[in-house]
Amino acid sequence: MGQTATLKKISAQLNLSISTVSRALKNHPDISDKTKRKVKELAALMEYEPNSYAINLRTNKSRVFGLIVPDISNMFYDSFISAAEKDARKSGYSLMILQSGDDPLQEAENLKLCKHYRVDGILISMAPNSYAHELLIKYRDNGIPVVCFDKTPVSGDFDTVCIADEEAATLAAHTITRYNRKKVLAIFGNEELSITKKRRDAFLKVMEKEKKIATEIRYCANSAEARELTQQAITKTSNPDHIFCMSDEILIGVMKTLKRSKLAIPGDISILSMSNGFIPGLLNPEITYIETSGYELGHLAMKRMLENMDEQNPPKAIVLPCRLVEGESM
Amino acid sequence: MGQTATLKKISAQLNLSISTVSRALKNHPDISDKTKRKVKELAALMEYEPNSYAINLRTNKSRVFGLIVPDISNMFYDSFISAAEKDARKSGYSLMILQSGDDPLQEAENLKLCKHYRVDGILISMAPNSYAHELLIKYRDNGIPVVCFDKTPVSGDFDTVCIADEEAATLAAHTITRYNRKKVLAIFGNEELSITKKRRDAFLKVMEKEKKIATEIRYCANSAEARELTQQAITKTSNPDHIFCMSDEILIGVMKTLKRSKLAIPGDISILSMSNGFIPGLLNPEITYIETSGYELGHLAMKRMLENMDEQNPPKAIVLPCRLVEGESM
DNA sequence: CATTTTTCTGCAAATGTTTGCGGAAATGTT
């Protein structure tokens, strides 16, 4: 069958050269209106569509971005991706999405895949213990723009788009101090991650000035550990009257324990979390949180990537400001 | 600069022809070991990587699947995608992800994008009022396998991979009958969707046999409407002693209202939902639900798509069996 | 030494599109 239409097939039908057909379809001034009309008619009839493989080869571009995240099925990343995809599409780009599963090896493989597919740019949230840095440097030097988001390297080698971690943690701490609490339990995630360190340090910087408040810092790897931790805290003598949660995951664990206890929120114990808002709104009472929006971050990151398509820019650190969303947990 | 390595550049360096270099790298028996060694060394040194644009052009394949969903940031789809991506990668494929936003126009545009990118296959969960059917038929006839999942057309034209909707709704109804309830409020989603119809009909088929139970069916478009609906139900005289929720979205709305009421769960009113389990586990008490796993469905759908890569298969309707997960809400 | 066989390599075409350059035909100017 005549399967798919090509310039060649159209030109053969009309006894024209391939180049004439190409130019006619592109409204090139060299081609007469009569020829243009004939060509366009037949092209429409044959449902001609330029072969993107050929165009990619010729232009050495694909209009596709590689996007690497630890896991798509995550409250934060799924909204990030959702926003990024919409913006990309508006500018004629598409996303190729790859998951690292928080595995540095998988991450490196995904980066190689990006190279293999010759994506026009890479957006990446890095896995813990990532060794992707040098790979990314190489890609950048080969003209593939790299935008790091959320979990970013500390070096100033790449564009970074992040939640205002310090600002958010500072805001959290200041909020807590307003409520006259005595014993604060602050639960953070993996201690090794820079995101944890940044948040913890900014948080502590404020709390240490408050001599009237005893602050205890703890770390946990997942929701179950947060639950465990909370259980220990409320049964032992430490008895905090406030718990700060660095993330949704932690908040979920904390709340599961508190629900089973007889503690009233915020009467006996108050809660403040960092979140995109979905989980806090689900819980009862609704949790007060510092907003960290994946949507917003996705918009910012894609905007930056698209800027990099137009011109080469020196690396820039972009920060998404945060805000306090009042619930009923404080 | 020598930017990226190509066969041509390697061949120039070694005074060989392009074809010899190509064959050497592919261990073709025609090429002497000595030549092979030389070529491979230089290729490694220059970090040669075959140009996928050229390969795509030549083979007329891209090893990329198009995946169209209403919205990525959705408990169900994000896990579907997560599973699908992992399986695709294992078989050397990648995913290009596009969102329709439940807009038939956007959906059609995305399908055209898939055609433009010449993806090797399309996985799609269709928007309400989709008119993609004929487009998909055309793609299928042009040799692009189509796998519909979750929201699928009723025709037998394509592979479909679905939750066992009837089975799940039947299981839900049977579960409810076991608990000696009098007044059941069953809340479903958009009445126009086939998924809604299937679940509702199967549900009703069981309930109508139970003369002792009064069943009321309601529909709602989103979480807020479900909240409203519940509010009306518990304040007016109807006073249900059970609420069935077709989806997480509905469950969330229902629970928000119930939390503010003084009704005890399951004492005064019991709850049964359909869900992937995440939300039910978050709520208090934990909600009993019929499991509808996005992960599992993603695995099934990708498996089917990969089968279609090997050989042409007649359309097949694949159904993911469901199970009851006991919480504390019944 | 002549012929056949084996071993190795290169030519050229094909995939589809774009574009600089040149050239033919038609029209316009003296």
Place this chain on the structure above:
DNA sequence: AACATTTCCGCAAACATTTGCAGAAAAATG
């Protein structure tokens, strides 16, 4: 009529890879 200009179109190369075919050189056989 001779020349210049405009209008319209095609050739061919380029992008990178693969592969059937042919052919040269070397080795083996008679």
